[in-house]
Amino acid sequence: MTSGSVTEPTHASNVAGRPRGAARPPRLAGRSPEGPTEAAIWTHGLGKRYGDRVAVDHLDLQVPRGTLSGFVGPNGAGKSSTLRMLLGLIRPTAGQGYVLGASISHPARYLGRVGAMIEGPTFHPGLSGRRNLDQLALLRGIGGRRRADRARRVGEVLAQVGLTERADDRFTAYSLGMKQRLGIAAALLPDPSLLILDEPTNGLDPAGIREIRALLGQLASSGMTVFMSSHLLTEVEQICDHLVMINGGRMLFQGHVTDLLSAEDPRILMVPERDDDARRLAGLLGETGLRVEIDLCPGPSCDAGVGERHPVVTAHAREGVAADLNRLAMRAGITLRSLRTHRPNLEETFLRVTGEIDGDLVRFGRTPDGSVPAVGAGLDPAQSRGGAT
Ligand SMILES: Nc1ncnc2c1ncn2[C@@H]1O[C@H](COP(=O)(O)OP(=O)(O)OP(=O)(O)O)[C@@H](O)[C@H]1O
The missing domain is CATH 3.30.70 (Alpha-Beta Plaits)
Structure with missing residues (x-):
């Protein structure tokens, strides 16, 4: 069982606690609170300071494997800083963390099993989606040295994100939603166990949001853990089964979305x-x-x-x-x-x-x-x- 927990500012009330008999999403049934090696993401006292500014403050994260987890918080809450620490892009100034069972002090031990899209996808505008992915695969050594193997993997991820038909169009001709999907395809190239996405639905129209929502749902139901930051709470409520809510760098809630809502x-x-x-x-x-x-x-x-x-x-x-x-x-x-x-x-x-x-x-x-x-x-x-x- 993974319990929801809430830490609240003093003026907020009625959020803590889980009513007896609250339903749990079946995917997590029977799980218990997870330690550093079982959880997809686990941190203890994780902190990040930029000079005097505390961006992340003693964060104890626990994202169970196989969940589609939403990471929410207002602007400046510390979401990007947290994701960057998890991906080894910046160093924590306090605490410890594990991703897929390996310490974040040694990102090389787990990054090969993690796909990420941070700050939107950047691709060569003049190349097609397929060529862009092929170059990325080559750079990252994905699919081996043989061109045919790389092409097969690129074809697989293009199909996964529903871009096969437009794969040979130039990147500039893609809609924002297609660009986001290509970004997710790039993150999927290494066949990751964990996908970390920073605002994957940012700037998309409702149709684009629906496409990304369906795609993330499919990925999570295939057993992959998806940890995505978002400002779109309606989206998080609709697609995520697990939620991490932070503000001012501090944890407000983590647990099942249903636990939080039914506690209201x-x-x-x-x-x-x-x-x-x-x-x-x-x-x-x-x-x-x-x-x-x-x-x-x-x-x-x-x-x-x-x-x-x-x-x-x-x-x-x-x-x-x-x-x-x-x-x-x-x-x-x-x-x-x-x-x-x-x-x-x-x-x-x-x-x-x-x-x-x-x-x-x-x-x-x-x-x-x-x-x-x-x-x-x-x-x-x-x-x-x-x-x-
Ligand atoms: N490189 C940096 N140098 C100094 N301060 C920074 C730096 N990066 C982030 N901050 C500050 O740390 C705090 C947390 O920022 P962060 O970008 O992690 O939050 P966020 O939740 O991702 O916000 P947003 O949704 O607006 O991107 C903010 O006050 C921000 O101004």
Whole structure:
């Protein structure tokens, strides 16, 4: 079993922990926390300083073999520096790391089994995709000295990334998506066990993103470990089964995407017909033991499906109690304009954990009178998640 773990800034909440019975992707079933030799990537206390600037701060990474793992963090979080240390391009200033069981102090021992695309692919613009790959294979000694062997390997990787039909077109004629796929083909030349990609979907249109997504999914299902950095959280949520989230060089979360998402409280969002009823409704719900917030600002976490701007009362409760909450409101003479359930997606979770947006409570605290903060906050979490009766 590979457990998800979360380290949070103090203002973020409700992310830690894995609810009992949370489903695991089958590919990882039965695995246990992995040591330096079992994990595809393992680091302990890994750090990188540039002068006084700390780019990577005591990172303990564990990327299990065979996963498609997303490496996410805001700009300047330390992703590229980490990838560069793993590839032996820069030296760590602290800690240790292992890639495919070999220490990162001796990159030559594992680089032959690692494919990488960092900072986008660079190819000769006047040569075809096939010729570019052939030259790279020759330079890297892939496929042996025989031209036929090299050509066979180049043909295989071109087929793998779906470029066979356009293989003899010049690189300049390729779309951005095709250029990215050629970059991945180059990384695949040595038939690696681990593929490290820095922002492979950067700048691509939705169709290009879909192609890369399908390609990475295929590679991972063939048993290869793929570790890719990305800013596109929707993509990571859709294609990755494992996630490493960092900010300011520090670990925020690593584990299964499902663990992170299922640790987020499900919510029920209610908009009373009369704005004045919002506080009374929040008070009533709070008395049942639920954690409740009021938000005046429609947004991803408080949009209750109402076009106009009305106070939204959010109860941290599972979907199953929605009808109970509606009845409770009705009994108190409060009619609801809308009621819906919401579970935060990876993007919302990420923004909250990295502190890019304030939590609902903070935002409510900034309203003009600020007199009703969280109702029911500080109650037994089991109670607040259990729902009202
Ligand atoms: N060669 C360098 N010299 C000095 N500072 C650097 C150097 N490379 C990176 N940094 C700094 O280290 C921090 C981490 O940068 P890094 O590029 O690793 O982050 P990142 O998560 O990859 O960001 P981005 O997504 O914007 O590329 C940043 O503050 C950056 O300015």
